[in-house]
Amino acid sequence: MTSSNPIEMPEHVRSLIPLGDYKWPRSEAEQTIGHLLEKFKMGFGTAKNAAAIDTGELKKRSDEMLERALRTVLETVLLDALSATYLGWATKGTNSRTKRLLVHPPMGTDILSDWAKRHDFPVLSELKQLREKFDVACFVVPSIEVFFGRHVDQLTPLFDFFEALSAYQGRVLVGCSSWARRFLWQFDELQFMLGEGETFPAFDADALASVFERALESNAVVKSVATGAPILKRDDDGNLVDPFLKKLAEVSLGHPWVAVEMFLQGIAEAADADEKTSESQLWVQFPAACSLPTPANDAHLFALQSLLIHGPRKIEEFDKLLPSPTVKGVWSALQQNGFVDIHDGSVSCAIRNYPEIRSELGAAGFNLDRL
């Protein structure tokens, strides 16, 4: 479905941006208030949107090829952005800093590992391998979250890592989730050792359109359920005609992997479509928002915040990281509400619903991540 030509992306998403420069599509207050209004509407049963097609005539579409194509294109775009920022530094030392930090919101993939693999950089996934890496000029730590837990007993490995790293003269690129960084920022070691860091820029409608155009190419026309217009159609000035992608960029908080997952969750085809027409015409709408019971139980919220800080883990590992006594069944309740996915006893954040998770935490007063 995708060609081998380079992907033409808008200039502002071709490389990473310094942390603090992220342009949120909606301010924190707007997100929180918007989220609360949605909850009120859902509570009163008034959250109905106008539609250009009877949604009863649509059936959910699951297309592995489309999913793979979209994720592959997006990953390529993100890997290119990483290369544009770090490759010269990692190979030639074009920057005086020897240690750099990539901060990112929760993602479905381990992007830094993929980037290291692409360019043959060694990856540090376990602390016991640390000394071995000191023989190389540059290595990558894809996820610093695996080295610590938010508990007084579980920070020692992280501090040992920083101490060992201070003796290392080569270059190291460390990946860190934005939630983990928010927690770790109160420890001076992270600030002194790794500095401010960089992050992916927010993807607006144009950037998302470039990703979708490449992934879909000319194989399918995707129309918005709300307006009936093709979402990728542009007018004579090159502007997108339909507002779907603009709203998608806003709702997904500018995180392209969230936008892609929401898109894949919301695609459908006509219920009576045969194989041929289903290839050429798809419909897309915003997936139904998930929500915690109102007011949300604290146990749910603490669990979600802990999950965002620590990343995917075995359920039992969270017992020590949550307020005691730990509430049994909290993870399965969150899974039923669509906030988390559980596979083989490991729990991970449901990326498609990340904006809802963030809004729930923001509405309850939790400290949110910063980009």
Add this chain to the structure above:
Amino acid sequence: MEERAQRISNLFNDINGWVIAEIAVSILLVWAFIKATQKLLPWVSEFLPAKLRHLTLNSVPVLRVLALLFLFVWIVPLIFNITLQNFVFIAGALSVAVGFAVKDLASSVIAGFVALFEKPYRLGDWIKIGNDYGEVITIGMRAVQIRTPDDNVVTISHDRIWTENVLNANDGFGTLMCVATFNIAHNQDVGDVVVLLETVGKTSPYLNLDRDVIVVAENTAFCTVYKLKAYPFEPRNQFAFITDMTERGNAALRVAGISAASVPEDLFSESIRS
């Protein structure tokens, strides 16, 4: 005599059925507005984070005063013939009546009005007046009501602000300082204990990450007292937060082999003897 009667009758406008109806409807509307804000805004505020909750709650007494002022300005010209002479006369009569009959009530109402602008407490604040500590749940015309940690509602007259200090733990902000106290035996490394307790505070799930965690050590006769001071992200979590810091702090100190203080043997024996 006739002149005095004429003067008194000049105080009032002609009051007919329409005027009475207008007054009644005005009072009813203002009463409904006040009741609606008192019910609706606290309900809405429960869905909001601490910062927005305080803002919403604080608007309740302000709206009430504005509504009452509106009612006053609306009704008085309907009843009274307002001139400077009449105003002085009515004000004088009112002063005498208030001074003798409802002095305490007037004092509380005026204190409530002052409290609205001076803001010694606002809805949602955690305050201590005398021996009573709790969250401000209503601010009425005459009194403030607080809910204590034991779930008792205490009604305190506004005029206490004339004579007593009001301790306000969060002063309109969305957070307040919590303190967990640890009594540690002497001859332990203060630096180690401070770092350990600081880490305990920093790793609590209740912590407000925007605020610093501080540990203060102080020598006493029998032990060193460490106070772990930190802020929760939600003031209502303050007791859970203190418990969490205490529980984790005790466990961490035990694991680190740092012993808690004990009462000296001779003092213990002496207290038993006495």
